[in-house]
Amino acid sequence: MRDPLFDLRAKQELHSGFGSAYARGWELALTPVVFGGIGWLVDRAVGTSLVFTIAFVLFSFAGVFVKVWIGYDADMRRQESQVPGFRSRAPSGRASGASGPSGADGRAR
Numbered sequence: 563m564r565d566p567l568f569d570l571r572a573k574q575e576l577h578s579g580f581g582s583a584y585a586r587g588w589e590l591a592l593t594p595v596v597f598g599g600i601g602w603l604v605d606r607a608v609g610t611s612l613v614f615t616i617a618f619v620l621f622s623f624a625g626v627f628v629k630v631w632i633g634y635d636a637d638m639r640r641q642e643s644q645v646p647g648f649r650s651r652a653p654s655g656r657a658s659g660a661s662g663p664s665g666a667d668g669r670a671r
Contacts, residue, residue, distance in 0.1 A: 597622035
């Protein structure tokens with residue numbers, strides 16, 4: 563028989579994931595719209611045609627992309643830290659202590 567506390571934690575984690583994904587979806591959809599609206603207002607005030615609108619929308623896409631990337635990386639590092647025996651990644655992307663295709667003596671394997 564399953565542990566009821568385990569089922570509760572699994573459900574809580576699942577629901578938290580749905581809520582987080584829902585919030586990120588709204589963020590991805592609304593941020594460019596809001597920035598585009600601000601850009602449109604600036605374009606009207608300055609008298610240009612869509613220059614600031616396009617610039618603000620592109621800026622918002624870049625900002626949302628970076629935010630999602632950093633959040634994903636932090637989530638993965640947190641998940642990896644909970645795996646027993648997992649060695650963390652070095653900044654270059656290789657596992658720490660990895661010597662690549664050649665051995666410690668420099669000869670190819």
